[in-house]
Amino acid sequence: MALLPLGTLFSAVRIPGRLVFALIGSDEPRAVDAFLGQVLEGGPVICDPHGHRYYALVPAGMPVTWHQAAEEWRAALDVDVLGRGTYLGVPRRDAVGVAPQGCVSYWAVPMSSAATLCAPLAVARLIAAGQHRIAEGLQR
Numbered sequence: 001m002a003l004l005p006l007g008t009l010f011s012a013v014r015i016p017g018r019l020v021f022a023l024i025g026s027d028e029p030r031a032v033d034a035f036l037g038q039v040l041e042g043g044p045v046i047c048d049p050h051g052h053r054y055y056a057l058v059p060a061g062m063p064v065t066w067h068q069a070a071e072e073w074r075a076a077l078d079v080d081v082l083g084r085g086t087y088l089g090v091p092r093r094d095a096v097g098v099a100p101q102g103c104v105s106y107w108a109v110p111m112s113s114a115a116t117l118c119a120p121l122a123v124a125r126l127i128a129a130g131q132h133r134i135a136e137g138l139q140r
Contacts, residue, residue, distance in 0.1 A: 006083050011057075011059065013082070013123050013127075015127065017054065036109050043056060043058075045057070046106070056118040058118050058120055062083070062120055063084070066081050073131075076131065095107060
């Protein structure tokens with residue numbers, strides 16, 4: 001694990017597991033990882049199974065351009081857009097898939113190359129869909 005500064009090469013969107021689990025109706029790691037790979041079009045995602053969080057790696061400037069949305073997401077969903085002044089624990093490149101002990105961060109969607117990041121629109125759609133699904137569940 002390496003601590004890397006955010007906001008220079010890339011930033012990250014922290015997504016709580018409950019939002020993703022609500023979308024697919026499962027918290028099974030392989031199912032969640034496959035789902036994220038599909039909806040984020042292969043963009044890299046780190047899973048923190050201990051904290052039940054996912055970190056979608058996005059372009060470095062995203063925290064600045066998404067400031068308003070980030071404030072709303074943080075308050076309503078515990079989603080956060082992390083940039084300058086924040087460090088992210090990044091697993092080794094070969095840490096792919098959940099470890100047997102289940103509490104070590106890993107690449108839910110491995111980084112295919114240093115230049116590949118999650119598309120901001122795909123991340124926004126994932127968050128909006130999760131927010132909608134959670135709201136549906138609360139109304140039942």
